[in-house]
Amino acid sequence: MSYEGDYSPMLMPAFTRATGLRVEVQSLPWTAAHEKLLTAQAGDSLPDVLMLPDGWVGEFAMIGALAPVTDATLLGGLFPGVAAVVGADGQPYAVPWSVAPQVQYYRRDLLDRAGYAAPPEDWDSWRRMGQRLKGRAPDNFAFLMLLNWWDTLFTFAGQTGAGPLRERDTRGNFRDPRFREALAFYVSLFREGLAPPALSTEVQDPVAAFAQGYFAVYPYGPTLTLDLHRRAAEIPPALWSTARMPGPHGPGRVSGIAASLCVSARSRRPAAAWALVRHLTSSASELTYQRLIGTLPANAAAWETPQLRQPALRAFAEQMRDPTREPMIVEWERIRIEVQLIAERVVRGQLGIDAALVAMDDRVDRLLAKRRALVETARLA
Amino acid sequence: MTRQERTAWGFVLPVLAIILFVFALPTVLALALSVTDYSIYALADWGALRFVGLGNFTDLLTTPLFWRALGNTALFALLGVPMAVGTSLAAALLLHDASVRWKPLWRVLLFAPYVTSVVATAVVWRFLLNTRFGLLNHALGWVGVPPVDWLGDPHASIPAILLFVTWKIFGYNMIVFTAALSAVPHDLMEAARLDGASRWTRFRHVTLPAIGPTLLLAAVMSVAGFLQIFAEPYVMTLGGPAQSTTTVLYFMFDEGFKWWNLGQASAVAFILFLMILALTLVQARIGRRYEWL
Amino acid sequence: MTRRRWRAIATNAAVAAATLLTAAPLLWMVLVSFMPRGESSRFPPRLWPSRWSWENYHELLARRLIDGAWFDYRIVPALWNSLAVAGLSTLLGLLLTVPAGYAFAKLRFRGRERLLQLLVGALVVPGQVAMLPLFLIFKELGLVNSYAGVILPSLAGIFAILFVRQAALSIPDEMLDAARLDGASERRIFAQIVLPLLAPITVTLALFMFLGSWNDFLWPLIVLADQHLYTLPVAVAAISREHAADGELMMAAAVVTTLPVLILFVPLQRYYISGLLGGSVKG
Numbered sequence: 001m002s003y004e005g006d007y008s009p010m011l012m013p014a015f016t017r018a019t020g021l022r023v024e025v026q027s028l029p030w031t032a033a034h035e036k037l038l039t040a041q042a043g044d045s046l047p048d049v050l051m052l053p054d055g056w057v058g059e060f061a062m063i064g065a066l067a068p069v070t071d072a073t074l075l076g077g078l079f080p081g082v083a084a085v086v087g088a089d090g091q092p093y094a095v096p097w098s099v100a101p102q103v104q105y106y107r108r109d110l111l112d113r114a115g116y117a118a119p120p121e122d123w124d125s126w127r128r129m130g131q132r133l134k135g136r137a138p139d140n141f142a143f144l145m146l147l148n149w150w151d152t153l154f155t156f157a158g159q160t161g162a163g164p165l166r167e168r169d170t171r172g173n174f175r176d177p178r179f180r181e182a183l184a185f186y187v188s189l190f191r192e193g194l195a196p197p198a199l200s201t202e203v204q205d206p207v208a209a210f211a212q213g214y215f216a217v218y219p220y221g222p223t224l225t226l227d228l229h230r231r232a233a234e235i236p237p238a239l240w241s242t243a244r245m246p247g248p249h250g251p252g253r254v255s256g257i258a259a260s261l262c263v264s265a266r267s268r269r270p271a272a273a274w275a276l277v278r279h280l281t282s283s284a285s286e287l288t289y290q291r292l293i294g295t296l297p298a299n300a301a302a303w304e305t306p307q308l309r310q311p312a313l314r315a316f317a318e319q320m321r322d323p324t325r326e327p328m329i330v331e332w333e334r335i336r337i338e339v340q341l342i343a344e345r346v347v348r349g350q351l352g353i354d355a356a357l358v359a360m361d362d363r364v365d366r367l368l369a370k371r372r373a374l375v376e377t378a379r380l381a
Numbered sequence: 382m383t384r385q386e387r388t389a390w391g392f393v394l395p396v397l398a399i400i401l402f403v404f405a406l407p408t409v410l411a412l413a414l415s416v417t418d419y420s421i422y423a424l425a426d427w428g429a430l431r432f433v434g435l436g437n438f439t440d441l442l443t444t445p446l447f448w449r450a451l452g453n454t455a456l457f458a459l460l461g462v463p464m465a466v467g468t469s470l471a472a473a474l475l476l477h478d479a480s481v482r483w484k485p486l487w488r489v490l491l492f493a494p495y496v497t498s499v500v501a502t503a504v505v506w507r508f509l510l511n512t513r514f515g516l517l518n519h520a521l522g523w524v525g526v527p528p529v530d531w532l533g534d535p536h537a538s539i540p541a542i543l544l545f546v547t548w549k550i551f552g553y554n555m556i557v558f559t560a561a562l563s564a565v566p567h568d569l570m571e572a573a574r575l576d577g578a579s580r581w582t583r584f585r586h587v588t589l590p591a592i593g594p595t596l597l598l599a600a601v602m603s604v605a606g607f608l609q610i611f612a613e614p615y616v617m618t619l620g621g622p623a624q625s626t627t628t629v630l631y632f633m634f635d636e637g638f639k640w641w642n643l644g645q646a647s648a649v650a651f652i653l654f655l656m657i658l659a660l661t662l663v664q665a666r667i668g669r670r671y672e673w674l
Numbered sequence: 675m676t677r678r679r680w681r682a683i684a685t686n687a688a689v690a691a692a693t694l695l696t697a698a699p700l701l702w703m704v705l706v707s708f709m710p711r712g713e714s715s716r717f718p719p720r721l722w723p724s725r726w727s728w729e730n731y732h733e734l735l736a737r738r739l740i741d742g743a744w745f746d747y748r749i750v751p752a753l754w755n756s757l758a759v760a761g762l763s764t765l766l767g768l769l770l771t772v773p774a775g776y777a778f779a780k781l782r783f784r785g786r787e788r789l790l791q792l793l794v795g796a797l798v799v800p801g802q803v804a805m806l807p808l809f810l811i812f813k814e815l816g817l818v819n820s821y822a823g824v825i826l827p828s829l830a831g832i833f834a835i836l837f838v839r840q841a842a843l844s845i846p847d848e849m850l851d852a853a854r855l856d857g858a859s860e861r862r863i864f865a866q867i868v869l870p871l872l873a874p875i876t877v878t879l880a881l882f883m884f885l886g887s888w889n890d891f892l893w894p895l896i897v898l899a900d901q902h903l904y905t906l907p908v909a910v911a912a913i914s915r916e917h918a919a920d921g922e923l924m925m926a927a928a929v930v931t932t933l934p935v936l937i938l939f940v941p942l943q944r945y946y947i948s949g950l951l952g953g954s955v956k957g
Contacts, residue, residue, distance in 0.1 A: 043818025410807035480682035
């Protein structure tokens with residue numbers, strides 16, 4: 001998927017040299033990957049090895065798409081805070097590969113001019129910084145948070161310690177005051193004009209916009225470093241840096257989109273598939289990958305190397321030690337998307353915050369109706 | 382069985398078998414699916430499948446997004462039909478004028494967008510409609526209109542997509558209307574002219590009554606077309622912003638093939654079917670009234 | 675007299691302007707596809723490439739070796755896939771529907787009228803209703819993610835049958851009966867007398883089928899999982915989601931997708947348009 005998919009062919013020649021096996025790579029766009037993979041499973045055409053974001057592993061394990069990880073050595077030596085995703089039956093189904101916690105990319109020059117050496121780490125000061133940035137350049141924005149992506153809202157929510165679901169993950173817990181606080185903060189950034197209410201389909205080239213100063217702070221994962229380095233002609237490395245996301249009273253837990261590698265349950269070459277997983281999750285491959293696209297290794301040994309001691313990566317390393325745990329249920333992906341859709345309506349002024357929280361719980365309870373029925377009749381743990 | 386009859390069955394059976402298999406059978410099955418809670422759990426284990434009667438339908442009626450999708454689709458039809466049919470008629474009238482030269486050339490060029498791929502041209506239009514770099518806003522700027530956030534503002538997104546759709550499909554009805562226009566009785570037109578009727582009066586009292594049924598039929602058929610809008614929002618807006626371009630078919634695709642709630646999605650498909658059926662009845666009525674079909 | 679001439683000039687100018695406006699998006703697509711990278715997202719927008727460049731086409735179409743690994747957008751394979759899928763479904767579609775349409779028009783068999791009514795009635799059911807269960811059926815039969823899975827549904831050409839029937843009705847019965855008296859078999863009559871008469875309508879139908887299959891999006895999107903099998907619209911939709919920033923690249927992809935259709939359409943447009951009228955006027 002995305003850069004991971006576009007660039008993984010480059011990890012394959014070493015594998016082919018070592019084993020004589022040729023590997024064919026297919027890449028899917030993020031916004032269509034979920035349905036494509038489900039279709040592939042339904043059509044019995046999943047690839048032998050597939051990359052899944054952690055949030056999807058439980059779902060694909062449940063529908064019997066994945067083979068459990070039986071070789072414990074694959075799961076040894078992980079970076080602290082990184083863990084294999086365990087299915088409903090208690091077995092691990094995925095080998096952690098790369099981690100992508102959200103941090104903030106910021107324009108050093110723009111912050112500097114507003115009187116900041118680095119972004120503040122608590123919400124109130126962060127918003128004040130936004131107001132100052134906006135005050136200096138009213139046509140531009142302080143933050144870019146794309147309205148059809150849930151990651152920033154869930155980052156804020158995770159930092160308040162709000163658990164999104166309750167009663168063994170069978171009901172929504174969005175009326176929790178902590179989630180309310182996160183949503184109110186998120187919405188206020190748009191209401192005050194600090195962030196544009198834009199979708200990913202509109203901001204066609206965020207890197208160019210970042211370089212032009214259209215916004216000064218961009219919460220994003222590590223792959224953006226690759227884009228920024230590649231386009232150093234537009235935005236020299238001295239002009240930007242990274243920092244941990246602000247929390248209500250200082251940085252806290254953040255959900256990263258961690259990617260894991262899984263093997264299809266119906267793979268006709270399980271031995272070769274696991275060998276490929278071992279190759280891809282080795283320190284060497286993960287380091288190559290880090291160099292190519294900026295994703296961060298899940299492997300502790302990789303972090304010992306000089307390559308990962310660059311200052312721009314420090315924020316990521318710190319953030320990685322402090323991850324939130326997400327519900328490992330089939331409906332989770334959809335819940336995040338639908339909660340974000342409701343949040344988008346609040347941002348656009350179509351819904352009040354409290355009405356939105358009720359709507360979120362209502363919607364999520366409905367999405368979980370089937371799961372609730374199965375849990376109540378003890379057909380599901 | 383006669384020789385002729387044997388041959389006839391040989392000719393029609395293969396295609397009838399395929400229609401039965403890929404069309405009739407699945408349509409019946411869709412009805413069956415729509416009364417079950419087929420979901421991703423059933424994909425894993427058939428044991429999780431339950432009969433829910435009309436549960437999916439009542440569920441849909443209390444789902445705000447479904448109503449929003451219905452509303453959006455209605456809005457597409459309500460705004461889109463006058464826009465598309467009006468453009469077609471204007472182009473046809475222009476092209477029909479006796480003084481116009483090189484008619485075949487214009488006709489082909491005006492019709493060309495109709496045969497292009499929706500996906501490819503939607504990609505092009507997404508760029509044309511870009512708020513900051515798009516040509517459309519630039520052109521509007523020349524006449525002093527401030528930039529419109531076409532695909533980002535929930536109030537502008539449907540008109541934006543309709544601009545694209547109109548551009549793409551108006552050629553079809555334009556052709557139909559030119560044919561209808563050339564069937565307008567000549568002597569009647571000539572008589573009106575000799576009577577000194579103005580251009581507008583001639584249009585209003587001679588042309589319009591003559592092409593009226595065609596116009597009406599085209600409008601009804603366009604409604605059916607607009608009810609089935611999917612690829613445009615899929616490529617241009619992903620159903621956004623704020624779900625303002627999520628149509629019934631988009632909703633069905635998401636529910637069915639993205640989240641695998643085939644039970645619920647089949648119910649949506651049936652509601653769509655009922656709407657189109659209702660339209661067809663209207664169409665048949667119009668047809669009978671003008672003794673056409 | 676002069677007033678009339680002015681009017682003629684004004685009307686012609688209006689037609690030309692409308693045509694230009696209609697063609698503008700397509701022209702712009704071609705122009706941008708030749709611009710160097712990044713030129714389309716500048717302000718103010720440019721209308722003409724500062725330098726004509728093939729780099730977008732090269733990046734889009736060529737398989738390149740980078741760091742020992744092959745890299746490409748799979749547009750060329752998708753082009754062949756689209757040609758194969760559209761070609762096959764047209765060919766099979768004609769083979770199935772032309773004889774059937776003729777049979778419904780001119781051959782007498784029991785149940786003909788009832789079947790015909792059923793077919794006309796079936797036109798009301800939108801194809802999307804059948805899609806969901808069809809996917810499950812194909813899944814059981816192993817047809818998901820195969821060309822057969824894409825092509826089969828397009829062969830259920832109810833409209834095509836009625837279209838051919840309509841044309842075949844105008845063939846005089848005396849001609850067929852004369853051949854029958856001469857002892858010609860029914861199949862021979864179809865091949866030697868009917869087919870030549872139906873040739874123009876067949877060209878029209880083939881064009882409809884080919885374009886329909888080429889531009890079809892929803893079903894291939896659902897049924898194809900493997901990128902090797904993607905048709906052009908599906909492939910273009912996939913890269914447009916990921917490479918939305920690369921305007922020039924996307925325009926090149928749009929050109930590759932629309933050009934074959936226009937090349938086919940322009941010389942054959944007469945057939946297309948006459949078919950369109952035949953279809954719509956007779957319902």
